[in-house]
Amino acid sequence: MKDVSHEDIVARALSVTPGAPPAACYAGFDVTADSLHVGHLLTLHVLRKLSERNVLPVLVLGGATTAVGDPTGRTQSRPVLSEDDIAANMEAIQAQLLRLMKGCKPVVLDNAEWVTPLTLMELITGIGRQVSMSSLLASQAVKTRLDSDGMTLTEFLYPIIQGFDFMTLAERMHRMDCPAFLQVGGSDQWGNMLAGTELIRKMRPDLEGFCAAFTHPLLLTKDGRKMGKTAGGATVWLDREKTSDLDFYQFWRNLNDCDARAMADMFLDEMPAHHINEPNSTACDINALKTRLALRMTTWVRGEEAAILSRELAENRTGSAGPAFDVVRAQLVDDFPALVVDLDLAATRSEVRRLMAQNGITLDGQPATTEVRRAARGTVTLSRGKKRHQRLCIHE
Structure with missing residues (x-):
């Protein structure tokens, strides 16, 4: 946990004995696309772990809030979706969530159920009077938007x-004799969560000792960017129609060493991975860790068969590439043609440039453009065509 509003309530939720009415924890998912992406996985992982402690997962789809548009982390307004688009996205994401939470018996709800009937007067006189403008204006998301493109009232x-949402769900869970009700999300949602705890404190003070919010860290790369992009900048989706099984597996397998350790500490049920940073650790240690991570995540999201096949395809792709060749990032980005020649993948720099214009030189299967080379991390495979390969270990 990163931020916690009421530690005693969280502790109570985690100490419910088997057989007693379970505590519950909810997370919200706006349906802005027809698939979730890897950035959602840590929230789902936390909910799965809580379910092992007799905490009921409650998954709230944003049928209403998607139409509003979350400004968090945005410098511009989100695209407006039609009702049909929202309905189609919701159907697809609900199927994903049920598959990812299999065995946890989650409750899935749509917040349009209680938000849509809310009248303007109820919003203004009932809820609006309880919300401080100063607290909303202090939100980092609001500050960012006001300093850039501005933001709508919506x-x-x-x-x-x-x-x-939080208050309505808390009222429901309290009527079900739930001993405690929690909300979880990424740390960028902390301001929105506190709006909920504050609303409960003012409008339903009888529930204040029943509810708590907490966050988990965001999935970030070592340089502070949100994790979830391939080397070429494409989003890594959970839907195999949008990101192939192999690309999904390779995303985890090709993380740089630092990010792989951090992800392993979050997702692998084993001893912390940071000991693989000691002077006597070897490249085999970190590569084995990355393989375990890639297998675990691909098995969870795509299934065991897809994970095993992806590993075989990845190993076949790099099997003839030999040991990794150490390169510094500046050489990969700024002196790439010379690097390819030095690796005996081409005879001259002009040949390299000609091959690149034909997408004949790739990094992990993607055309070796400047953007792809700049984004590459850790160990990657440099290829000329389909038969000549060289593994590279990139150093800053």
């Missing part, structure tokens, strides 16, 4: 709607 109301 987006400004987003934290209030999310807070109303």
Whole structure:
């Protein structure tokens, strides 16, 4: 946990004995696309772990909040989706969530159920009077938007709607004799979560000792960027129609060493991986860790058969590439033609440039453009065509 509003309530939720009414924990998922992406996986992993402690997972799809548009982490408004698009996205994401949470018996709800009937007067006089403008203006998401493209009133109301979600669900769970009710999300959602705890404190003080919010760290790369992009900048989706099984596996397998250790500490049920940073550790240690991570994540999201096949395809792709060749990033980015010649993958620099213009030189299967080379991390495979390969270990 990163931020916690009420540690005693979280402790109570985690100490419910088997056979007693379970505590519950909810997370929200706006349906802005027809698939979740890897950035959602840590929230789901936390919910799976909580279910092992007799905490009921409650998954709230944002049928209403998707139409509002969460401004968090955005410099511009999100595209407006039609009702049909939202409905189609919701159907697809619900199927994903049920598959990823298999065995945890989650409850899936749509917040349009209680937000849509809310009248304007109820919002203004009932909820609006309880919300401080100063707290909304202090939100980092609001500050960022006001300093860039500005924001609409609709987006400004987003934290209030999310807070109303929390209060409405808390009322329901309290009537079900739940001993405690939690909300979890990434640390960038902390401001929105506090809007909910504050709304409960003012409108339902009888539930204040029943509810708590907590966050987990965001999945970030070592340089602070949100994790979830391939070397070429494409989003890594959970849907295999949008990101292939092999590309999904390779995303985890090709993480740089630092990011792989961090992800292993979060997702692998074993001893912390940071000991693989000691002077006597070897490249085999970290590569084995990356393989375990890639297998675990691909098995969870795509299934065991897809994970095993992806590993075989990845190993066949790099099997003839030999040992990794150490290169510094500046050489990969700024002096790439010379590097390819030095590796005996081409005879001259002009030949390299000609091959690159034909997409004949690739990094991990992607055309070796400047953007791809700049984004590459850890160990990658440099290929000329389909038969000549060289593994590279990139150093800053």
